[in-house]
Amino acid sequence: xxxxxxxxxxxxxxxxxxxxxxxxxxxxxxxxxxxxxxxxxxxxxxxxxxxxxxxxxxxxxxxxxxxxxxxxxxxxxxxxxxxxxxxxxxxxxxxxxxxxxxxxxxxxxxxxxxxxxxxxxxxxxxxxxxxxxxxxxxxxxxxxxxxxxxxxxxxxxxxxxxxxxxxxxxxxxxxxxxxxxxxxxxxxxxxxxxxxxxxxxxxxxxxxxxxxxxxxxxxxxxxxxxxxxxxxxxxxxxxxxxxxxxxxxxxxxxxxxxxxxxxxxxxxxxxxxxxxxxxxxxxxxxxxxxxxxxxxxxxxxxxxxxxxxxxxxxxxxxxxxxxxxxxxxxxxxxxxxxxxxxxxxxxxxxxxxxxxxxxxxxxxxxxxxxxxxxxxxxxxxxxxxxxxxxxxxxxxxxxxxxxxxxxxxxxxxxxxxxxxxxxxxxxxxxxxxxxxxxxxxxxxxxxxxxxxxxxxxxxxxxxxxxxxxxxxxxxxxxxxxxxxxxxxxxxxxxxxxxxxxxxxxxxxxxxxxxxxxxxxxxxxxxxxxxxxxxxxxxxxxxxxxxxxxxxxxxxxxxxxxxxxxxxxxxxxxxxxxxxxxxxxxxxxxxxxxxxxxxxxxxxxxxxxxxxxxxxxxxxxxxxxxxxxxxxxxxxxxxxxxxxxxxxxxxxxxxxxxxxxxxxxxxxxxxxxxxxxxxxxxxxxxxxxxxxxxxxxxxxxxxxxxxxxxxxxxxxxxxxxxxxxxxxxxxxxxxxxxxxxxxxxxxxxxxxxxxxxxxxxxxxxxxxxxxxxxxxxxxxxxxxxxxxxxxxxxxxxxxxxxxxxxxxxxxxxxxxxxxxxxxxxxxxxxxxxxxxxxxxxxx
Numbered sequence: 001x002x003x004x005x006x007x008x009x010x011x012x013x014x015x016x017x018x019x020x021x022x023x024x025x026x027x028x029x030x031x032x033x034x035x036x037x038x039x040x041x042x043x044x045x046x047x048x049x050x051x052x053x054x055x056x057x058x059x060x061x062x063x064x065x066x067x068x069x070x071x072x073x074x075x076x077x078x079x080x081x082x083x084x085x086x087x088x089x090x091x092x093x094x095x096x097x098x099x100x101x102x103x104x105x106x107x108x109x110x111x112x113x114x115x116x117x118x119x120x121x122x123x124x125x126x127x128x129x130x131x132x133x134x135x136x137x138x139x140x141x142x143x144x145x146x147x148x149x150x151x152x153x154x155x156x157x158x159x160x161x162x163x164x165x166x167x168x169x170x171x172x173x174x175x176x177x178x179x180x181x182x183x184x185x186x187x188x189x190x191x192x193x194x195x196x197x198x199x200x201x202x203x204x205x206x207x208x209x210x211x212x213x214x215x216x217x218x219x220x221x222x223x224x225x226x227x228x229x230x231x232x233x234x235x236x237x238x239x240x241x242x243x244x245x246x247x248x249x250x251x252x253x254x255x256x257x258x259x260x261x262x263x264x265x266x267x268x269x270x271x272x273x274x275x276x277x278x279x280x281x282x283x284x285x286x287x288x289x290x291x292x293x294x295x296x297x298x299x300x301x302x303x304x305x306x307x308x309x310x311x312x313x314x315x316x317x318x319x320x321x322x323x324x325x326x327x328x329x330x331x332x333x334x335x336x337x338x339x340x341x342x343x344x345x346x347x348x349x350x351x352x353x354x355x356x357x358x359x360x361x362x363x364x365x366x367x368x369x370x371x372x373x374x375x376x377x378x379x380x381x382x383x384x385x386x387x388x389x390x391x392x393x394x395x396x397x398x399x400x401x402x403x404x405x406x407x408x409x410x411x412x413x414x415x416x417x418x419x420x421x422x423x424x425x426x427x428x429x430x431x432x433x434x435x436x437x438x439x440x441x442x443x444x445x446x447x448x449x450x451x452x453x454x455x456x457x458x459x460x461x462x463x464x465x466x467x468x469x470x471x472x473x474x475x476x477x478x479x480x481x482x483x484x485x486x487x488x489x490x491x492x493x494x495x496x497x498x499x500x501x502x503x504x505x506x507x508x509x510x511x512x513x514x515x516x517x518x519x520x521x522x523x524x525x526x527x528x529x530x531x532x533x534x535x536x537x538x539x540x541x542x543x544x545x546x547x548x549x550x551x552x553x554x555x556x557x558x559x560x561x562x563x564x565x566x567x568x569x570x571x572x573x574x575x576x577x578x579x580x581x582x583x584x585x586x587x588x589x590x591x592x593x594x595x596x597x598x599x600x601x602x603x604x605x606x607x608x609x610x611x612x613x614x615x616x617x618x619x620x621x622x623x624x625x626x627x628x629x630x631x632x633x634x635x636x637x638x639x640x641x642x643x644x645x646x647x648x649x650x651x652x653x654x655x656x657x658x659x660x661x662x663x664x665x666x667x668x669x670x671x672x673x674x675x676x677x678x679x680x681x682x683x684x685x686x687x688x689x690x691x692x693x694x695x696x697x698x699x700x701x702x703x704x705x706x707x708x709x710x711x712x713x714x715x716x717x718x719x720x721x722x723x724x725x726x727x728x729x730x731x732x733x734x735x736x737x738x739x740x741x742x743x744x745x746x747x748x749x750x751x752x753x754x755x756x757x758x759x760x761x762x763x764x765x766x767x768x769x770x771x772x773x774x775x776x777x778x779x780x781x782x783x784x785x786x787x788x789x790x791x792x793x794x795x796x797x798x799x800x801x802x803x804x805x806x807x808x809x810x811x812x813x814x815x816x817x818x819x820x821x822x823x824x825x826x827x828x829x830x831x832x833x834x835x836x837x838x839x840x841x842x
Contacts, residue, residue, distance in 0.1 A: 015078040019043040019071035022078070029103040038318035039068050045316040046072060046289075050079075054311035056162070056290045056298060060324050060494070065291050066097055069158045070106045072289055073127045082155025083121050085281075086129045089161050089168045089409060092387060096412065097129050097160070117141055117152065124155065132165060135279060136172035138249030142281040147249065151280045155287060159305070162290035163452050164409055166304045167431055174270040174431065175240065175247045179210075185239050186210075189267050192232075193260070196224030200628040201704055205679065212264040213677070217436040220260040221627045222601040223612055229255055236269075250278055256605050257564055261432040268432040272598070273303055273561045293455060293492070299547065299554035300449070306562075309555035313548070324494045325462025326533050328470045328522040329502035333479040334659040335509045343372075345512045346422060346472055349519065350401045351376045358419040358523060359393050360400040363408060363457045365428040370405040373424070377401035386411075393417045408456040414463035419523050421461035425475025427453035440625045441590045448550065450481065451490035458495065470519045476663040476670075483660015494537060501536050503657055549584045553591060557598065569606040573599045573615075593622035600629075624702045635703045637751055641712050644693035644823070645813035648799070649806055651691070658800040665691055665796055669789050674725060674764065674782060681725040682708045685762060685785070689719075691792060692822060699747075706751070707744035709762075715824035717756035720748050724763040725782060733761055733768040733779075733835060741777060758828055761835075768835040778832040788831050791820040 016022050020043060023035060035043070042057055049055055050072075057072075059065040073084040086108070088094050094110065101108035109118045111130030120126035128134075135142055135157075143151035159165060179186040190210045197206035200221055208214035233255055240248040251258065254275055261268045277283040282305075290301050290312075298312050332342045354360045362377055364370040370379050377400065380389045386407065392398040394417050404411065408427055427450060428435065434449070461469035473479060481487055488496050509515055521529040556579040563572035576599040579585065580592050600615035616629040621636075641647070655661050668687035671680040682698060689696030689711040699706030711719035722741045724733070741759050748757045759777040766779030795816045802812050817823055821830045 017075050017079040018047055019068075019075050022071055022074050023067075026105040029105075035067075036064055039064050041318040042068060042316050043071060047075075049316070050075065051287065052311065053286060054288050054290065054305075054307040056292055056301060056307075056312050056315035058292045058298075058315045058317040060293065060492070066100045066160070067104060069160060069289065069291050070097075070101055070104060070108070070127065073156065073158055074106050076156040076287060077124045077127070080155040081124045082153070083124050084127050084156045084158070085121075085135065085154050086127050086158040087132050087135060087160060087165075088129070089132060089165050091131055091383065092411075093160065093409070094129055094131055095387075101127065101129070122152070127158075132159075132168040133172050135282060136169055136274070136276070137246045138251075139246050140279060140281075142279065144249055145278045145280055145283075151284075154281055154285055156289060157282060157285050157287070158289045158291065160291045161293075161409060162301050162305070163292040163298060164456060166300050166449075167434060169274050169276070169304050170270060170433055171431060173247065173250050173274045174268050174433070175236070175244055175251055176432075177243055177267045177269075179265055179267075182239075182243055185243065186267055188235070189232075189260075190262065192228060193220045193224060193262075196221050199224075199630060201632070202628065206262065208677070208679075209262055209264055215264065216439060217261050217263045217432050219436060219440075219627055220262070221630075222597075222616075223604040223609070223630065225258075225260050226256065226604045226607075250275065254565070257561065259433065259436070261436050263432050263435065266432060270431075270433050272564075272601075273306075273558060275565070276305055293452065293459075299550035302551065302554035302558055306558055309551050313551055324537065325459075325466075326468035326522070326530070326537075327458065327462055327498050328468075328505065328519070328529070328533070329458070329473065329495075329498045330470065330506060330515070330518070331473045331479055331482070331499075331502060331657075332506075332515060333474065333476070333663055334483070334503065334657055335506045335515070337510065337512065337515075340512055342474055345515065346474055347373070347376045348512075349472075349516055350420060350422060352516075353420050353519075353523075354399045354401050357396075357399050357416070359413060359417040360402070360420045360422070361393075361411075361413055361418050361460065362401060362403040362422040362424055363460065364403055364405050364424040365426065367405045369424060370403045373401070373403040377403040379403045379405070381405070408453045408460075411460045412463050413460055414467055418461035418469055420519070421458070421469055421471045423454070423457050423471065423473050423475075423478065426450065426477040426481055427457065441594045441623060447487055448490050448547075451487065454478075454482075455492060455495060468522060468525075470522050476667040478663075480660050480664030480667060483655045483657040483663065485654060485656045488656060493539075497536055497539055498533075501533065549588075552582070552584070553579060553595075557595075560598065560602070564602050564605070569602050572602050573611075576602075589622045593619045593626060596622070597626050620702075624698075628702075632702075632704050635699060635705060635751060638695055638697075638712060641695040641714050643810070644714050645810045645817060646806075647693035648691070648795075648813050648817075649809045651693075652796075652799055652809070653806070661800065662793070662796055665793065672782075672785055672789060676725065678723065678726050681762075682723045685709050685721065685723055688785070688789065688792070691796070692788075692827075693817075694719075694824075700744075706747045707741075710748070713824040717758050717824065718748070718752070719760050719824075719828075720744050720757045721760045721762055721780070724761055732765070733763065733774060735769060735771045735773075737761065738768065738774045738777065741774075758832075760832060766833050766835055774835040777835060778828065779835050780832050784831040788822070788827065791822055795820050795822065 016025055038059060042059060046055060046057060073086060076084050086097060088097055098108055098110055107126040108129050109121055109126045111128055111134045121128035138144060143149045177185050197203045206218050209216055209218050251269060254271060258269050258271050292298055301307050301312050302309060350360045362373050378389060380386045386404060389402055390411060393400060393402060393413060396416060458471050461471060473482065482499060505518060509518055556575055560572040560575045576595050580595045585591050596615050597619035600612045600619060603612035603615055613629050613631060617633045619626045620628050621633050652658060652661055668691065669684050671684035686696045686698050686709050695712035697710050698708060699710055700708050707720045708723045709721040722744060724737060741761055745757050745759050760780050761777060762780040762785060764782050766781055768774045798816050799813055802809060
């Protein structure tokens with residue numbers, strides 16, 4: 001009997017270290033004959049840079065980056081003989097990496113919780129594959145700084161999907177106290193900080209959150225957090241073992257550099273940035289390889305891992321389109337479908353395709369949203385159930401429809417497993433910090449994060465260049481987001497072009513029947529569609545530009561964080577203030593507000609109340625979604641508004657796909673219903689003013705003076721509005737209600753002398769108590785507000801179909817506003833009326 005193993009060992013050659021040579025020496029699985037051009041290109045670029053401390057490698061989703069990463073790992077092991085660790089965001093992705101390593105013949109072993117680290121890994125013979133929490137946890141087997149535990153040294157760490165790993169890594173450093181599982185601790189912390197929220201005028205919002213009425217996230221004011229650090233450290237030390245003992249070693253000495261965030265489900269204590277230097281295995285590793293998608297903004301790699309700006313700014317990438325599948329991206333919300341209900345239409349199409357053995361998957365942002373699809377789709381809720389459902393579709397045993405909640409990565413549905421992918425609305429944050437960041441500041445980092453999740457989601461249905469899939473985007477928030485020109489810059493060139501193609505295809509679609517017929521053009525491989533897609537996609541072959549401003553900001557924030565932890569507070573604040581004054585951020589009020597709030601947090605930590613107040617005031621004045629300062633800033637008068645029609649057209653021109661403004665409009669005014677809370681109604685009323693082309697604000701909320709809502713117009717007067725939306729229809733305007741309106745008018749006349757004010761009360765019925773004497777005041781009945789919304793919707797719809805430059809559009813808009821009776825004087829005369837007296841009870 002021939003002993004092939006003995007023969008192979010007898011002719012053993014030196015281990016190759018060039019990834020190409022390693023690939024050539026491996027047995028090839030079926031279907032793998034050679035590397036993609038893009039894979040070869042990035043491997044050739046990496047090899048001479050393989051000793052760099054940080055390297056970012058970018059490949060298209062579905063472009064075979066797992067093979068590239070494993071070849072790099074094997075190269076390091078062959079060259080150094082040292083251990084290599086491979087981290088992936090989810091256990092599902094860990095399983096996929098292990099499966100592919102077996103296919104490729106590259107030795108890999110799984111990390112097993114509760115078991116010693118495998119000898120083959122420690123000896124540098126096999127790659128250890130695990131989730132991010134394998135390394136990033138406070139009781140890591142690899143050793144935590146200061147624990148006295150022996151540190152495991154590795155030659156390289158591969159960080160897969162580094163661009164979406166922020167949530168995974170942040171979770172490892174976050175203490176999450178569930179309101180359901182640890183209600184006593186949650187309540188204790190809420191009670192301790194309630195006075196602080198009351199002091200800054202946010203007690204109502206905080207109460208609604210902790211009682212479960214509100215879905216938002218509230219940050220504990222940083223001055224209040226620092227005042228209670230000592231007592232909190234002692235209190236939490238006695239509770240944390242029963243909550244999450246794996247996090248406390250990271251936080252116990254770092255509470256001063258943490259956010260404390262309340263939602264209705266949990267309170268989260270999370271660092272400003274993950275202090276990854278507490279893990280020597282990571283911090284001292286000489287080769288860190290960040291595998292990323294071809295996105296425009298990799299600044300999150302700097303924020304999360306502390307990678308150098310220089311390294312992230314020169315990623316290894318390929319101009320090849322290998323891995324970019326054929327996608328027909330359709331947006332029914334931008335089609336001229338008349339009164340057709342979009343979601344029922346999409347459900348009908350999805351059900352019909354699945355019945356014909358064409359895989360259908362639906363990606364929803366949350367569990368409640370996913371349940372809206374369960375009338376046609378299976379909804380697996382646990383990780384195990386998801387894996388089983390995906391495996392069934394991959395094996396062509398089932399074809400869906402399958403709906404998944406908040407799972408935008410780690411799902412591979414190649415080939416017929418997914419021919420129709422529905423993305424249901426804009427992805428949401430995966431934890432309290434994500435929601436906080438998205439709600440507080442809509443800056444480039446947030447837009448980039450959303451773009452990454454959209455890219456990841458869209459990529460689930462095409463896993464390689466030869467694959468094809470129809471993707472349908474539904475939901476007002478998603479449609480509005482992709483319609484804005486500035487957001488498209490965060491998407492890859494290939495996705496932007498595919499969106500443009502989808503828009504062009506959609507222009508000819510006017511009926512649900514034609515929607516179905518268009519989808520079949522892709523699924524049934526219509527040669528004209530295939531040729532059109534290929535020719536248009538060729539334009540995407542160019543390098544992804546680097547977002548220098550985001551890189552610079554992330555690097556400065558990380559540097560300030562390091563100085564803050566070292567106690568060098570003044571230097572940390574100077575670093576942030578220097579960036580605030582950078583010319584690149586001159587018009588970026590959102591980013592500057594975020595930096596000011598970060599600097600305020602440091603000032604309060606160094607007990608400089610005056611500087612903290614000044615910086616927090618700067619943040620709040622620029623963006624009132626930040627926590628208010630302890631002393632509210634004085635109201636600053638605004639200049640005279642510009643022309644109403646010009647403001648509307650200027651907003652319209654922010655959209656590449658103009659019809660998307662309608663989706664944003666619907667979302668902005670969606671709370672103009674009696675069921676909405678007073679706060680949400682006021683916000684929606686302010687939004688309505690903005691879309692009407694007015695300068696609209698909420699002085700009472702921001703400055704604790706003035707009306708609930710102020711609409712400043714280009715006419716001779718402004719609308720001073722007090723909202724009483726929660727009154728029932730039989731409840732009149734009382735004397736105290738009208739007194740409040742008169743006080744608001746008095747503030748306005750002092751603030752804007754010479755301007756006329758129209759006093760307005762927004763309420764269900766135009767009746768006043770006989771003691772109120774509301775002469776000269778107007779009632780803006782809720783159903784009349786609804787009529788204004790309808791009229792404005794008509795104007796915006798008309799404008800989306802009008803061509804021409806700014807002046808021509810403005811002229812058309814002016815005529816449309818007059819026709820719809822939406823000029824300021826017309827709104828007063830047509831939609832508002834003087835108060836009548838309430839009937840006196842007999």
